[in-house]
Amino acid sequence: MKIKEENILKVFKIYCNVYQEFNKRIEDYKKMEEMIKAWKEVFETIEFDYKKANEDFIKATKKRVAKNKYIPTIAEIVEEMKNIYKSREEKEIETKIMQIWKIEQICDLRSGNLEKTIKNYDKLKEKYNDREIIKQVEEYKKNKNLSFAILATEDILKKIME
Secondary structure (H helix, E strand, C coil), rough: CCCCHHHHHHHHHHHHCCCCHHHHHHHCCCHHHHHHHHHHHHHHCCCCCCCHHHHHHHHHHHHHHCCCCCCCHHHHHHHHHHHHHHHHHHHHHHHHHHHHHHHHHHHHCCCCHHHHHHHHHHHHHHHHHHHHHHHHHHHHHHHHHHCCCCCEEEEEHHHHHH
């Protein structure tokens, strides 16, 4: 995903409101056009392969502006974007683990391989919500007469997908 020009303009607007020296750099329209073009070219060389890249671009800029006395560079913004992305990924994994743990508690399951469990859970989440997954697990256990067995979560989730 590429950073949109409209978001670069939003960042420049933030810079204009916060940094007087930025206003001096782009006093005439031609200088501003050149700067936008340069930023756009640089950001076109960086491939952000996730949906929220443009949103993170604005957030990262605001975070860096709050920390920096001087105008943040593209490198600083990209670094902050990576931090935001990493933080969001960690929170999403943590949330998935908690959801899986709840399912395991209800259905007498245990993850032997958490990475596999998360992959299978992600695939199932495309079709079912957690309540439906629990229903599917219980139905599977009932059909296989496994009511008192503690089963491996990743195997059960895989079998439900079949």
